[in-house]
Amino acid sequence: MALDPKEAAASLDDIAAIERRTRQALHYSGASDIFFLWGALTFAGHLLNWFVPRSGFWVWPAIDIGGFIITVAIMLWRFPHMRGRGGGLRWISSYLAFLVFGGLVMVELAPLTIRQQQVFWPTLVMFAYVLAGIWIGRFFLVIGVTATILVLAGYYLAGDLFALWLAFVFGGGLIAGGFWLRRSAA
C-alpha cells in the first residue's frame, strides 16, 4: 500500500476528529451523573432555604462536603483513567481552590446579604462551566452562560421568590442538563 502525504494527512485528521468526539462523549456521559447530583442537591438546598431561611448556615456546608465526596467518587468510577495518575488529586485540589477563592471573596466583600451570597456561588460555579466549555465542549459553555443569565434574572426580578427560583430554575436546570448530556453521549 502506498500513500501520498495528502492521504496520510487526511487519515490523521480523521483520527484526530474521532478521538475528539470520543473524548467529548466520554466527558459528557460522566458529567451527566454529576449534573444529576448537584441539580438534586441545589434544588433541595434552595427549597430548604425557602422554607427555613436561616438553614443556609448548616445546609450549604453539608451540601458542599457531601456533594464533593460523592463527586470525587463518581469521577473515579466514570473516569477510571484518573485513578492512580493524580487525576483524583487534581479534582480535589481544584474543588478546594474554588472553595477557598469563593470564601476569600466573601470575606473581602463582607458583609454580603443572603441574597448576594445566593447569586454569588451559582454564578461562580457557572463561570467554571464556561471555562470548561471552552476546552471540553459547547454544552458546558451554553449551560454556563444560560444558567448565569437565569440566576441574574431571578436576582433582579424574582423578589421574595428568589430561593424558589433558584431551586427550580438552577437546580432543575442542572438536572435537565444531566438528561441532555446523557442523551448526547449515548
Added chain:
Amino acid sequence: MPANEIIHQSMRLKIMAALNVLAPDAHLEFTRLKELIGATDGNLGAHLDTLEKAGYVVIEKLFVGKRPQTRVKATRAGRRAFADHVTYLREILDGGGDA
C-alpha cells in the same frame, strides 16, 4: 514502519481511533461506537468482524437486565497495531515513509 492494510481502511481506522481513546480495559457499546463513527449496523458489524479476526478487538455480547448489549474493546495487539500505523502515517508526512 510498514502500513497496516487492515487498520487503514477508513471505517476500521475510525473504529480503532475511538477505541484507542479508552482506558485499557474499557469498552464501548456497539450503538455508541456506531454513532461516533457514523456507520450503519451492518457496516460496523462487518468491519468489527475483520478487526476481531485480526486480533485487534474483542467483541462481547451480554445482557444488561433483559436487554442484549454488544460491546467492543481494543486488544493490546490492536492498540499496538494502531499506534504503529499512526507512526507510519506521520513518517509519510515527515518524508520518511512510502509515497
